[in-house]
Each structure stands twice: as C-alpha cells, then as structure tokens.
C-alpha cells in the first residue's frame with residue numbers, strides 16, 4: 001500500500017492510531033481536537049467515545065491500557081486541567097498497552113478561554129512530549145508514541161496546536177498492524193498507588209525519563225539540518241519550524257520532534273560548535289528554560305512573542321531583531337477598515353429568545369462555556385461573568401453568599417447548557433443544596449438543546465439518540481423542588497416564567513428546551529415583514545437573528561425591517577416579539593425555488 | 596505551474612472547510628505538494644473566517660504571509676475586502692456579491708461598506724458573481740462555493756476532469772449533479 005492523501009492533523013492522528021493497532025479511544029469534545037474521535041468512527045476495529053468529561057475519558061483510556069490494549073485519549077488544553085488528578089498518578093504508575101494523551105493547545109485562543117502551554121503540564125506530570133509539525137508527523141508521532149510508550153512503560157503526550165489540528169497536508173497511508181492484547185498481571189507495585197508502593201514508583205518514573213533522554217540523543221524524531229560556515233543554530237519544534245523553512249536563513253536548524261525530555265548531552269555538543277543558539281517556539285519559553293536550567297546559553301523570547309500564534313512574518317521580524325537578517329522581505333500591508341464581524345447565534349437558535357428575555361430583565365447573569373457564551377457579546381451583553389466548564393453553578397452560589405452577607409439582595413441568574421451540565425455542572429448542583437438558604441435568590445437556567453452544540457453537535461447524556469437522561473428527574477432526585485420546564489420557542493410564556501422565577505425569593509431552576517438549529521436543521525416556511533404595518537420599533541432586530549435587517553423600502557420614508565428569505569429558518573421568534581404583527585409566515589408552498 | 600497561494604474568506608458556516616478540502620485534493624491529484632489551513636472554533640458561528648491553500652512542488656508553512664496571495668476567493672464581499680491586503684499587487688479576487696450583514700451592521704452601529712468592489716477593481720483583477728442567484732437557478736443555494744471554485748479552476752494548471760472527480764468524492768451523493776453544474780457555470784464564466 002502506498003497511497004497519498006491530504007488529511008487534517010486530527011484525521012492523521014486517528015489514522016495513526018488505526019495503523020498502530022489502537023483499539024480504544026476516548027475524549028471530551030473541545031476545539032481543536034474534536035475531529036480525532038469523529039474520524040475514529042471510520043475504523044470499525046476501534047471503539048471510541050465522547051465521555052462525560054475529560055477526567056472520565058482519561059479513566060476509560062487508562063482502563064483500556066491496563067487491560068492490555070493500545071489506547072488514546074484526546075482533549076483540548078483546558079481539558080487536561082480536568083483530568084489532572086488521575087493523570088498525575090497514572091504517570092507515576094505504569095502502562096500496560098501503549099497510551100498517548102493528545103493535548104490540543106490553542107495559541108492565539110481561537111476558541112478557548114485561555115492560552116495554556118501544556119508542554120509545562122507534560123513535564124509536570126513526568127510525561128514524554130512529542131510535538132509534530134504537519135499531518136504526516138501527526139500520524140507518525142502517534143504511532144511512535146504508542147510504541148515508545150510500551151518500550152519505556154510510560155504514558156506519552158502528543159502536544160498539537162489548533163493550526164495543526166485543522167491544517168491539511170499530504171500523508172502517506174500504511175497498513176494497520178494488529179497488536180496482541182497484553183495479559184494483565186497483578187502487581188501492586190505497578191498499579192496500586194499507595195505507600196509503600198508509591199515510593200518505588202517515584203524512582204521508576206525518574207529512571208524512565210533518564211533512559212528516554214539517552215534515547216533522545218540520536219533519535220530520528222529530532223532532526224539536525226546543518227549548514228556549512230554558520231555560527232548560528234536555531235532550535236525549534238512544531239509548526240513554527242515550517243514557518244522558519246519559508247525564510248532563507250543562513251543558520252543550522254535542530255528541530256525537536258520530542259520536546260521533553262531533551263537530550264542535554266546533544267545540545268551541549270551543539271553549543272560547542274555554534275556561537276549563537278536561538279530558540280524559536282510558540283507560547284512559553286519551554287525549550288529555552290530547559291536549556292537554561294542546564295547551563296546552556298541561548299536566546300528566544302526576547303525576539304519572539306510569549307503569546308499568540310507566531311506567523312511567518314513574526315519569525316522574520318524576530319530573526320531581524322536577533323541580527324540574523326539584514327533586510328526583511330515580507331512587509332506587512334496596511335489593513336483596510338472594514339466593519340467588525342463577531343460570532344452570533346444561528347438563525348432559529350433556541351438560545352436567542354432566552355437572551356432577549358434576559359436582556360430585557362436587566363439582571364446580573366453568570367454564564368458558562370458553550371454556544372451560549374456568545375451571550376457575552378453585543379448586542380446581548382447579558383453575561384457579566386464567564387469562566388470555565390461548569391463553573392457558573394459554583395460561582396452563583398459563592399456570589400450569592402457574598403452579596404447576602406453584604407446585604408445586597410439583587411437577583412442572580414446562572415446559565416448552563418446540557419453538555420456542560422453533565423460535564424461538571426452536576427457536582428455544583430449537589431453542592432448548591434449544601435447549607436442552602438431558603439431565601440437566597442438564585443435562578444438557574446439550563447439550556448437543553450440535546451447536544452454538545454459548540455463543537456458541532458457531539459452526543460452527550462442529554463441526547464435523545466444516546467442516553468436520554470432527564471435533567472429534570474436527575475435534579476429532583478438530588479432534592480430540588482422548584483423546577484420549571486419551558487419551550488424556548490413559546491416566547492411569551494417563556495418570558496413570563498423567567499420574569500416570575502427571577503422575582504422568586506429562593507432558588508429556582510428553569511430547564512429551557514429547544515433543539516439546536518444546526519443539529520436538527522429545521523426549515524419551516526420563512527417569515528416576511530409587511531412594511532405597511534411595521535412601525536420601525538426594531539424589537540425584532542434586537543433579537544439579533546441573522547436574516548433581519550432594517551432597510552429602505554420604496555414609498556416608505558423610514559427604514560423598515562426586512563427578513564432575508566434565504567437565511568430564515570422559520571422559528572417565528574421575530575414574529576412573536578413584533579408588537580404590531582407586521583411579521584408573517586409565508587405560504588407553505590412559497591418555497592425556496594420560487595423566491 | 597508556479598506555486599499558487601489561495602486565500603478563502605467568508606462567514607462562519609459558509610462551507611469554507613469543504614472548499615479548502617476540494618482544492619487541496621485536486622492539487623494532490625495533479626501531483627503537487629499542498630497544505631491548507633482554516634480558522635475554526637467560535638468563529639464558526641457567523642464570525643469572520645479565512646483559510647488558505649498553498650500549492651507548490653514543496654510547501655512548508657500552510658500560512659500565507661501578507662501580500663503573498665495569488666488568488667482570493669471571497670465568499671462574502673465585505674470579508675473579501677477585509678483580507679484583500681493579503682493579495683499580491685497583480686493578484687486576483689473572485690467575489691460572491693451576496694451580502695451577509697454582521698451584527699454591528701444589523702444593529703446599525705456600523706454601515707455596510709459601499710464601493711468596495713470598485714476599490715478592489717482598481718488594485719486587482721476582479722471577477723464578481725452572485726452565487727446565491729446561480730444556486731437558486733440550479734435549485735440549490737448551497738452550491739455557491741463550487742461556482743467560485745469553478746472560476747478559479749480555470750486559472751490553475753489542474754485538469755477539469757480532476758476537479759470534477761474530487762467534487763464528486765466530496766459532496767453528498769444527491770447533490771453531485773447540482774455541484775458539477777455549478778462548477779461548470781463557474782468554469783465557463785466570462
């Protein structure tokens with residue numbers, strides 16, 4: 001077999017796992033790594049799942065490794081925080097079947113609440129870290145990671161970035177190799193992490209890394225590209241290596257495929273040959289610090305940004321600062337002044353009416369992570385706080401206590417989606433019952449659209465095609481009494497329930513249901529505006545549905561509302577907020593083609 | 596063919612990802628090295644998005660530096676304008692004229708810019724077309740990107756049959772016909 005295809009980094013990792021004889025893969029959906037598990041579905045040999053959260057996902061993959069099969073667990077960078085607890089112990093014990101953890105880092109925060117460099121996490125956890133620079137390497141390193149993981153009895157991290165997850169580049173496909181399932185042999189020193197066994201494990205952990213550092217000395221994972229007659233070497237890894245290759249530079253390159261551990265012996269040898277060592281890496285000075293704490297003189301972050309993506313232009317600029325380039329070829333052109341375009345809720349999104357209602361209610365709202373995080377942005381600007389997965393429930397309690405102590409009785413609202421509810425909201429809900437003050441005015445709105453919408457509609461415990469767990473019944477079991485269920489498309493009813501619950505002095509929970517407009521692709525006959533009736537009040541415009549726009553009609557002085565029929569999916573929310581019934585449903589037969 | 600850098604700009608949800616996939620697979624079929632890049636995540640929900648495709652005998656970075664883009668595929672005029680500084684001086688812009696106003700325009704905070712096309716035409720080689728209109732005539736408004744790819748395909752040294760083969764592979768079975776027709780409308784445009 002010698003087939004060349006173009007694959008994204010995510011597809012390449014899935015393919016690598018398949019070729020390596022992998023059997024069990026788990027994840028929690030989060031950009032940029034969602035595609036890994038979605039692509040695993042193409043291989044019938046592999047069992048894969050989106051678990052309730054990253055901690056559970058890791059535990060599933062750990063179990064598979066203990067069970068003797070090659071396993072993989074993928075997540076976005078912040079997901080590693082969630083699974084940190086089992087991870088820190090897993091890396092101290094040992095593996096049985098090969099194991100790789102994929103951490104999808106997001107330099108520049110394209111779709112994340114922070115930018116954390118998980119190479120630091122990998123080192124903290126005593127894992128080896130591989131850092132690919134294109135799709136081919138993403139596939140190869142997944143395979144090598146699994147194999148080395150078995151050879152050195154340790155979990156491996158594959159650190160990948162957003163760009164690489166979604167870039168497409170050419171990959172050579174190979175056959176799958178079937179791997180025998182290893183027997184599980186009882187050994188408390190290996191698998192039971194309690195004293196006295198853990199003390200031995202500490203030494204084992206250190207020895208493995210030492211051995212791997214020896215391996216790093218001349219492994220093919222690291223590539224040395226030497227140029228004659230230059231006194232400079234650039235040490236780099238990941239995508240920025242590819243940027244560097246676009247620039248004609250008179251310097252040698254040492255590209256690390258394995259960024260931890262680094263062979264210090266090798267770099268010391270290089271440092272004797274070269275006068276200048278320049279470190280080119282995105283985000284934190286990880287490689288730079290590794291070398292510096294080992295007494296190797298080098299420079300890096302004084303030339304390149306500590307945050308955001310480093311583009312080709314930035315590499316050139318940094319190299320100029322370092323005195324390695326006399327004249328820059330890439331000149332930044334002036335950007336044009338163009339109106340802004342931020343993300344917004346889709347046409348027919350069920351969250352939209354809720355946010356319109358909350359905006360009118362003028363309350364303090366604590367948001368969470370999901371599509372509804374867009375409640376932070378104009379025109380709604382409803383969320384006052386928006387932190388991390390599942391945090392809104394704990395935060396609302398803490399803030400309520402603080403305000404009550406200070407005598408501030410203003411109502412507080414918290415939002416959470418169904419995916420987030422099952423990910424890490426439930427524990428917060430259980431805690432809410434603890435020392436609950438009867439009069440503490442909190443309103444929690446659960447937006448249940450039956451899918452993990454933000455990342456493209458992966459299943460979760462709420463999905464009717466999967467487990468179909470009833471949020472309402474679960475909350476009743478915990479002991480909550482005041483729970484209202486409402487349909488998000490019945491605007492007036494929803495508004496009266498929400499307004500009333502906000503006023504209620506005590507805790508109330510609202511489960512607002514409506515299917516994700518992307519996932520369920522509803523398409524009812526579209527709506528249109530009768531300009532003769534419209535009074536230009538802009539009530540519909542304020543709901544922010546994409547097809548709505550104020551426009552000039554012939555024979556009308558004022559701007560009147562208009563609905564683009566090609567974008568409208570007919571959810572009727574705009575018609576429900578219009579005070580004069582100017583918005584009407586088009587005839588059912590007046591369909592797409594005839595417009 | 597010399598190397599070509601292609602930038603695609605549009606609004607999240609317009610199908611930019613599938614467009615980069617089709618272009619990259621056609622380039623691979625034609626024997627080139629290829630790398631692509633698309634912006635994802637939050638911006639998928641109606642935000643500004645762009646992607647790049649680089650085609651050459653050997654490609655390193657998937658990113659295109661400022662002023663190094665040969666062809667700009669603008670799925671929405673304002674978004675094409677936003678990224679037009681990426682074009683080379685004699686670059687080419689293929690623009691879908693169907694407008695999608697952003698929140699700031701809808702909420703009357705900013706105005707949809709007029710005169711963008713005229714400005715682009717002064718600096719670059721511009722082809723303009725309303726792909727939604729073409730799509731409606733074909734009975735499927737989702738084929739717009741294929742029309743734009745058709746216009747571009749004419750300028751690249753990749754066989755027409757290769758494009759058709761790749762399109763067939765990448766669109767759902769029941770839409771193949773619409774997409775092949777859309778591609779041909781683009782291919783024979785002006």
Ligand code: SF4
Nearest residue numbers: 545568569571572574
């Ligand atoms: S009916 Fe109104 S609110 Fe619903 S999708 Fe159409 S324009 Fe948007």
Ligand code: SF4
Nearest residue numbers: 534535537538540578
């Ligand atoms: S809500 Fe009704 S009256 Fe007000 S702008 Fe919209 S269509 Fe016109």
